[in-house]
Amino acid sequence: MSTEIKRSSLLAGGTRTRLVQAGPADASEALVFVHGNPGSADDWVRLVGAAGAAGHRAVAFDLPDFGETVAPDGFEHTPFGYAEFVAEALEELGIERAHLVLHDFGGPIGLVWAMAHPDALAGIVLIDTGVLPGYTWHTLARIWRTPVLGEVFQAITNRRGYRFALNRNEPRGLPREFVEAMYDNYDRRTRRAVLKLYRATPDPGGMSENLIGILAPRDIPALVIWGEDDAYLPSSYAAEQERAFPSADVHVLPASGHWPFADAPETVERLLVDFLDRAGAPEASRPEG
Amino acid sequence: MPNTDSPYDAVVVGASLAGCATAIQLGRAGLRVAVIEKQPDPQAYKRICSHFIQASGVPAIERLGLLEPIEAAGGQRPRVHAWSQWGWIEAPPEQAGRGINLRREVLDPLVRTTAAETPGVEMMLGWSAERLLRENGSFAGVAVRNPDGEERELRARLTVGADGRDSRIAELSEVPVKTSPNARFAYGGYFEGGTPAHAPDASVWFLDPQWAAAFPTDTDLTFYAAMPTKERLPEFKRDPEGALVRFLADIPEAPPIREGRLVGSVMGKVDMTNRMRRPVAPGLALVGDAALAADPLFGVGCGWAFQSAGWLSDAVLPALTGEQPLEKGLDRYRRRHAKELRGHTFFMHDYSKGRRFNPMERMMFAAAARDGRAAAIVDSFATRQIGPAQMMPRMLPRAIAVNARHALAR
Numbered sequence: 001m002s003t004e005i006k007r008s009s010l011l012a013g014g015t016r017t018r019l020v021q022a023g024p025a026d027a028s029e030a031l032v033f034v035h036g037n038p039g040s041a042d043d044w045v046r047l048v049g050a051a052g053a054a055g056h057r058a059v060a061f062d063l064p065d066f067g068e069t070v071a072p073d074g075f076e077h078t079p080f081g082y083a084e085f086v087a088e089a090l091e092e093l094g095i096e097r098a099h100l101v102l103h104d105f106g107g108p109i110g111l112v113w114a115m116a117h118p119d120a121l122a123g124i125v126l127i128d129t130g131v132l133p134g135y136t137w138h139t140l141a142r143i144w145r146t147p148v149l150g151e152v153f154q155a156i157t158n159r160r161g162y163r164f165a166l167n168r169n170e171p172r173g174l175p176r177e178f179v180e181a182m183y184d185n186y187d188r189r190t191r192r193a194v195l196k197l198y199r200a201t202p203d204p205g206g207m208s209e210n211l212i213g214i215l216a217p218r219d220i221p222a223l224v225i226w227g228e229d230d231a232y233l234p235s236s237y238a239a240e241q242e243r244a245f246p247s248a249d250v251h252v253l254p255a256s257g258h259w260p261f262a263d264a265p266e267t268v269e270r271l272l273v274d275f276l277d278r279a280g281a282p283e284a285s286r287p288e289g
Numbered sequence: 290m291p292n293t294d295s296p297y298d299a300v301v302v303g304a305s306l307a308g309c310a311t312a313i314q315l316g317r318a319g320l321r322v323a324v325i326e327k328q329p330d331p332q333a334y335k336r337i338c339s340h341f342i343q344a345s346g347v348p349a350i351e352r353l354g355l356l357e358p359i360e361a362a363g364g365q366r367p368r369v370h371a372w373s374q375w376g377w378i379e380a381p382p383e384q385a386g387r388g389i390n391l392r393r394e395v396l397d398p399l400v401r402t403t404a405a406e407t408p409g410v411e412m413m414l415g416w417s418a419e420r421l422l423r424e425n426g427s428f429a430g431v432a433v434r435n436p437d438g439e440e441r442e443l444r445a446r447l448t449v450g451a452d453g454r455d456s457r458i459a460e461l462s463e464v465p466v467k468t469s470p471n472a473r474f475a476y477g478g479y480f481e482g483g484t485p486a487h488a489p490d491a492s493v494w495f496l497d498p499q500w501a502a503a504f505p506t507d508t509d510l511t512f513y514a515a516m517p518t519k520e521r522l523p524e525f526k527r528d529p530e531g532a533l534v535r536f537l538a539d540i541p542e543a544p545p546i547r548e549g550r551l552v553g554s555v556m557g558k559v560d561m562t563n564r565m566r567r568p569v570a571p572g573l574a575l576v577g578d579a580a581l582a583a584d585p586l587f588g589v590g591c592g593w594a595f596q597s598a599g600w601l602s603d604a605v606l607p608a609l610t611g612e613q614p615l616e617k618g619l620d621r622y623r624r625r626h627a628k629e630l631r632g633h634t635f636f637m638h639d640y641s642k643g644r645r646f647n648p649m650e651r652m653m654f655a656a657a658a659r660d661g662r663a664a665a666i667v668d669s670f671a672t673r674q675i676g677p678a679q680m681m682p683r684m685l686p687r688a689i690a691v692n693a694r695h696a697l698a699r
Contacts, residue, residue: 228499
């Protein structure tokens, strides 16, 4: 399966972000990939290509202060600020209906967008994220949320320590290049952004009941993929996604961790492509007014 | 009044693998043996079983003269390829143990027919054990009943309980039992097509802590099995076939199970508690699962059924054919059983807790994935041809060296 993966940039929300795209570029319905923390548009290259090859428009971009993208002055580093940025990016891209593909902190961000635009949500793919009723932050997040300690921790984290700490929590380890690229993007700007974002999110499960109330009655097509041994967001939340997406197809991947698209790329790609096949032909084929 | 027959040398309760193997060997030694089986159908077979026989069981089967008939019936002789997070563990082909894969639907009638045709063996199908007979402080046979309510007392010098994990004979004889919990459950089914990559060899996946397996078998079928920890149980109960296929398709280097078609139904076993019983009492012995129902994850049940039947026959024949007291033979069997299996079961029962690998296992699995000689040692142990006491001194230095070399090469 060969499809062209186009890299370009996009002006949205007062900044220029990196864009990774594949598939029919003018379709008004598209898969929109939202990365987590740490993460960037680079996380999604393989899956964007796979969705494009399956005939769907697929787009991924850096969130402000992640990857190589700089947040504009006054940017609000909260799930709401980031959701606003997603909305502006979609508008720039001419995307009217979106299948969101969300990972990690991309979950709260994408779900806030979905709450504000429920009619524009055509489908959803949740990868180690989603509604998290009752969730309390993992250790690392608690460190980030603590004043001074968070700053010190971010200042002393070096490449070796980062690699060690990440792999130690992963059942199979992560591909070396993946971790290196992640660290390359984990610069001072991103580190500061992370502190702001986590400090602005005291209760990550807090919105869950509202989300469930708004989304569940719509029974949106959903695919849930969760690494069984995720050390940050426990895989017991995978089945809970059915509360918000009653028809969800839930896959908990054995021997996979927090980044299934990195440690089980073939499986995630197959599940995504199957899900898109089931969801039907892309609306790109429909004439739009 | 129940009928009382003239005494037998041995009465065996249970005409599955262990019971039939015991009866064949005692019968061939010229003894008179009754075999009691509550299933009236001579074609009956154990339905919930991965049917895999470890290489350790093959000599015992060969000794019974059953290896050729098993191969003629389509039995496969697989090696085992084991997936770990460090890669596939594969012993060099000439060093790898070869087990047997033949569906129980074929294997059980084959073994039962052989037993029934052995001179001296009387097969009593459709009879179940009601109570044990006692004489001078020793067990002395069993009272049996058929579905018409007819009761008979079968007197014997030796009573053998070969009636499986939930052994009625073990219960009636009140031998001490030790149990340890199993945090996993099992689901499995036969598939046509969707043949796994290593066929006809077997593949198992140590997903730490989850587990899956593919056993290609006779008539081009593959038995696919999943043994997850109990958090996964709801999805399997809700849709056994869907959950099994989804589980196998979602694992690393997944087999093409989705291209296969389920033949028959998916079977599950939720309670796999390990049971270890004292395998002897005065005048009585337990063989197979009745003596030791170990974690099905390790595929040892069928092989150990044949092996324990062999150990029992060897130990008691001098007593049943000659002058030696039976108690001596039974004690010899008890010691042999413990010597052969206690080390293995210690490790198995610990792994049944559903835990992740411990540092020692991580070290050994990693080394075995990186080095053929280490893989061969692990293979001999996993196919139960050597015990931990033989495996450890060979494996530990090798594992340390292999892992050190690997770390330096990075």
